Amino acid sequence: MNRKVKLQRTDILVTMLTVLIIIITLYPVIYVISMSFSDPNHVLAKDVYLLPKGFSLKAYKMILKNKTVLRSFGNTVWYTIVGTITSVTLTAFTAYPLSRSRFFLRRQLSFLMTLTMFVSGGLIPLYILVQKLHLYNTRWSIILPYIISAYNLIITRSFFESLPEEIADAAKIDGGSEWTIMTKIFIPLSKPIISVLTLFYGVGYWNSYFAPLIFLSNDKLQPIQLYLRGILLTSEMQSAGMGMDAVLMNEQMKYAVIVVACFPIMILYPFIQKYFEKGVLIGAVK
Amino acid sequence: MTALRTWKKYIRRDWMLLLIILPGVIYFAVFCYGPMYGILMAFKDYNISKGIWGSPWVGLKHFKELVGSVYFGRLVKNTFLLSIEQLIWSFPVPIAFALLLNEIRNRKFQRFVQTAAYLPHFVSVVVVVGILKDLLSSNGGVLTQFFSLFGVTPKNYFNLPEAFRPLYVGSGVWQEFGWNSIIYVAAIAGIDQQLYESAALDGAGRWKRLIHITLPSIAPTIILLLILNMGNMLNIGYEKVILMYNAATYSTADIFSTYVYRKGLLNAQYSFASAVGLANSVINVIILLGANFLAKKTTEISIF
CATH class of the missing domain: 1.20.1070 (Rhopdopsin 7-helix transmembrane proteins)
Known part of the structure; x- marks a missing residue:
């Protein structure tokens, strides 16, 4: 008792x-x-503590009329879609040969690619390289330098390695090329890892602010995160010299922009939830 | 001769695999190994028109300048203190949270708590810092109002050097504790349930079972992650520091990587900044190897 x-x-x-x-x-x-x-x-x-007091969509209406917000949002959508598609494709393509036990450069390339998780040239040499390649102030400047993450590559390789090799061998005997085996057998079996990669890269591109900060000085190319940085962290300067109405709206607009900037991820969240746990655990095995 | 022939044979056999991996190889060669060549800048006086190779060698000039600089001591101290405080707080909290989750008996509630705890991981760092600044605003921020109930006068915390590290570490824990607990939750789920049942038969209470079964069972996971975390200790998120600090808080907030950013990208002292970056990387590698060595000696678990 x-x-x-x-x-x-x-x-x-x-x-x-x-x-x-x-x-x-x-x-x-x-x-x-x-x-x-x-x-x-x-x-x-500032007397809202938990639930909304009154109800107003003014801030959201203002966002819809604000060209800079719309353009930044559009840019972020572009970076996220194009970046995620290219990153997932390239990661899967690079991981596949590394998972094939008979591939003669498998160990050497695996080692060199994993090493990049621990050593890098650093910020300044990368910056100079991006300028030398004439990528500075282009849309690709924030995608190409980060297109494959070594961590994601390793978890993808581990996933491919976990698929039974006999299927590939059987296809080989039937005269299937490596390309056919990859696209017709491995990729269709890889939905879990593809979802994980899409999630990791997608969230990464959506939330990234540092690469755009250093590689994109052209306002027209800036993503929503840089716009947010402007209004959230340097707003004192902006509101000076504005009328009362403008200050009022400026104050509320920042909350609305945060909601808009987080909205797509929050909406997808319940659907992708089961995949990311899986992703972390696949990564943990290695 | 024979080596060449074997290579030719391999290439003929695996040409399609080589073709598939080629874009990836080009990426790593250009964007990961390319900048390593750029490290040469740290030993030269880089001049844009002459390029990296054409610029004159200056040996260790930039390193001497760094060590001799008045900022050197401050950078070392800030980098280490921020990293250590980060590790001290962000490492144990997810473990404690996973243990707490395990004690919740209602599965649905447990699931809900887990889901809610992961959410902040997906919020961008700009938004996290922005919200934090807003909550703590001396001009009516919610937390400021809450503190004033206890008689605390409103302060501009983002301008206080002594507030920087707690804010940085605290918001980091808020954002990542749920996400970082995933791996421990999985480890706990893998424990043999019979162990608990027989312990319960022997009269062990919940606390005893936690101490004698759950914790020892997940100890290998904890140690492995501790080594990984220690190895990555100095790779702290300068992206977040850059959003949080300002000239008023440099005395506690300025770390190696933010110094590289300011000197290199804002003042265009490319060579000097590369030297600072290189010094930072060398220290990182030494700590990683050290942590690994220690772990190998004491627990026989290592990552290399």
């Missing part, structure tokens, strides 16, 4: 601790969403 009471007490403690953690984790997210939908006067008075 005594024991049962004790166990329940532990359960209460565990639950309380967990609820506290959830509050700390989710509060900032809820706060930002509430601020973006509240009446602008409450936003300026």
Whole structure:
């Protein structure tokens, strides 16, 4: 009897601790969403604490009229789609030969590619290289230098290695070329790893700000993250010299832009959730 | 002669695999090994018109300048302190969280908590720093209002040197604890349930089972990740530091990589900045090898 009471007490403690953690984790997210939908006067008075006070879509309407936001958002969509497709394709193509046990350069190339996780030339030589290749201020400058991540390459190779080699051997005997084996047998069996790669690269491109910061000085090419950096972290300068209305809207618009910038990822989140756990665990095996 | 013939034979046999991997090889050669050639700049006075090879050699001039600089001590101290504080907090929290999750009995609630905890991982660092700045704003930020309930006067935390490291580390823990717990949750899920059942029969309570079964079972995972984390210790996220610091907080926030960024990209002192970057990488590799060596000696677990 005594024991049962004790166990329940532990359960209460565990639950309380967990609820506290959830509050700390989710509060900032809820706060930002509430601020973006509240009446602008409450936003300026800073008396929104959890749920929206009043209701207004003004900030979102302003975003729809703001050409810079729309252009940055469009740029981010372009970088994410083009970058993810090329990255996933190239990673799978590079991982496939590395997973074939008879490929004669397998060990040497695997070693050289893995090594890049630990040693690199550093920021300045990369910057100079991008300029030398005339990539500076082009859309490809933020995709090409990061197109394959060595970590993703390794987890993809491990995944391919886990597929039974007999299927490939059988296809080989039937006269199938390596290209046919890869595209017709391995890739169709690789949905889990392709989803993981798409997720990792996609989130990476969507959220990246540093590469655009150093490689894109042209405003027209800048992604939403750089725009956000401008309004969130250097906004004091911008609001100086604006009218009252402009200040009011500027204050609320930043919450709305955050919501818009995070929205696609949050929407996809429930669908991709099961894949990313898998991704981390495939990576952990090696 | 025979070696050449074997190579020819291999190439004839595997030409299609070579073709498939070629774009990847070009990428690594150009964008990963190409910049390594650029490290030569650190030993030269780089001049854009002369190129890396044509610029004059200056030996260790830039390294001497770095070590002799008034900032050197500060950079070393800040880089180490930030890395160590980051490790001290961000490493154990996910373990504790995974253990806590394991104690939740309602599966659905457990699932929900896990899902909620991963969410911040997908938020961009710009947004994280932006929200943090907003919550802590001295002009009515929610956290500032909350603190004032306890009589704390509003401060501009982003301009306080002593607040930089706690803010950096705290927001990092907030963002990554759930994500980093995935691997421990998986390790705990892999523990043989019979162990728990027989321990319960022997009268071991939940606390005892946690200490004597769960923790020892996931210890190898913990050690392996600790080595990896220590090896990566100095590779701290300068992208986030650049968003968080300003001239008022350089005294605690300026680290090697942000110094490289400022000197190299903002002041265009390419050679000097490359030298700073190289010094940082060399220290990184030494720490990685050291951590690995220590782990091998004490636990027989290593990554190399």
